[in-house]
Amino acid sequence: MRMATEPSDAEVIAAVLRGDIPRFEELIARHTSRVFATARRYARRESEVEDIVQEVWIKAYQRLATFRGEAPFEHWLMRLAVRTCYDFLREHQRSREATFTDLTTPENDWLERVMASPEDSDEESDAARKLVGRVLDMLSPAARLIITLLEIEDRSVKEISQLTGWSISLVKVRAFRARAEMKKCLRRIAQDKYL
Amino acid sequence: MSMNLDDLHKKLIAVARANPPSDHVPYAFEKRILARLPSLPAPDEWAGWVRALWCSAGVCAAIAIMLGVWTTLPANEPELGASFCHDLEQTILVSTDGEPNW
Numbered sequence: 001m002r003m004a005t006e007p008s009d010a011e012v013i014a015a016v017l018r019g020d021i022p023r024f025e026e027l028i029a030r031h032t033s034r035v036f037a038t039a040r041r042y043a044r045r046e047s048e049v050e051d052i053v054q055e056v057w058i059k060a061y062q063r064l065a066t067f068r069g070e071a072p073f074e075h076w077l078m079r080l081a082v083r084t085c086y087d088f089l090r091e092h093q094r095s096r097e098a099t100f101t102d103l104t105t106p107e108n109d110w111l112e113r114v115m116a117s118p119e120d121s122d123e124e125s126d127a128a129r130k131l132v133g134r135v136l137d138m139l140s141p142a143a144r145l146i147i148t149l150l151e152i153e154d155r156s157v158k159e160i161s162q163l164t165g166w167s168i169s170l171v172k173v174r175a176f177r178a179r180a181e182m183k184k185c186l187r188r189i190a191q192d193k194y195l
Numbered sequence: 196m197s198m199n200l201d202d203l204h205k206k207l208i209a210v211a212r213a214n215p216p217s218d219h220v221p222y223a224f225e226k227r228i229l230a231r232l233p234s235l236p237a238p239d240e241w242a243g244w245v246r247a248l249w250c251s252a253g254v255c256a257a258i259a260i261m262l263g264v265w266t267t268l269p270a271n272e273p274e275l276g277a278s279f280c281h282d283l284e285q286t287i288l289v290s291t292d293g294e295p296n297w
Contacts, residue, residue, distance in 0.1 A: 021232055025225045025229050028228055032224060032225065033220050036216075036217075036220055037216050040216035041216050050221065053224070054227070057228045058228070058231065062235060114203060115203070123206075124213060128210040128214075129214050132207050132210050132211045135207055136211075147208075152212055154212075179204075183200055183204065187200060
């Protein structure tokens with residue numbers, strides 16, 4: 001928690017804009033953990049995560065003068081972070097043609113347990129986490145972003161619109177398409193496994 | 196075995212929610228960013244305004260050139276303008292000129 005005597009974000013930003021560049025470190029120290037958590041939702045390799053976070057902070061530094069202070073700095077920064085992550089997904093779009101025939105034994109076991117008894121399956125297992133990663137990797141960048149923000153992070157359509165810069169109607173359309181895309185992926189699991 | 200895709204969807208989302216990503220920051224990450232900043236142009240409070248003014252200056256210049264071209268083009272054909280004025284004057288004043296011809 002920030003101490004009462006600690007300068008506010010707005011004060012630090014004003015100092016950086018006056019040329020006191022080393023004070024930018026204070027902003028990084030305060031907010032970078034959230035940026036890391038966001039980047040790790042979209043990139044798996046730690047080197048990619050660090051690249052994304054570095055890009056977010058460099059953009060933040062270069063655009064610092066455009067921060068008007070109408071909303072908290074953290075909101076402004078998270079908008080930058082989400083948009084940078086989306087750019088990353090579009091640039092590094094992996095082959096989404098992978099099949100589920102190469103599921104590992106623990107992943108197959110978890111899937112069978114879910115199908116047999118969804119309530120009893122373990123949500124903390126490593127196999128479950130990996131399977132979620134596989135499904136998300138198969139989605140298009142827009143679908144992955146929407147599923148993550150809307151369903152996993154439980155954000156509202158309005159919040160997503162502000163974070164992504166998309167209109168509310170575009171978010172709704174993309175959410176509809178993203179759910180359909182995810183269902184298609186899950187149907188492929190079913191087909192690969194049981195047909 | 197029958198499979199409910201909606202249940203599987205819900206379960207996978209529940210797994211993702213139950214396992215939020217780590218917010219761990221690598222050691223001395225701030226220093227790494229800070230080391231890169233001097234090589235970048237310093238953030239300028241007026242940079243946005245300057246950029247916007249430059250853009251608007253370009254647009255204004257383009258409009259001025261277009262208007263200039265538009266206004267000078269008819270001047271290249273003075274006969275047409277003079278003839279038009281003459282015809283207009285004759286048409287309007289025809290009823291007041293000379294004796295009625297009926």
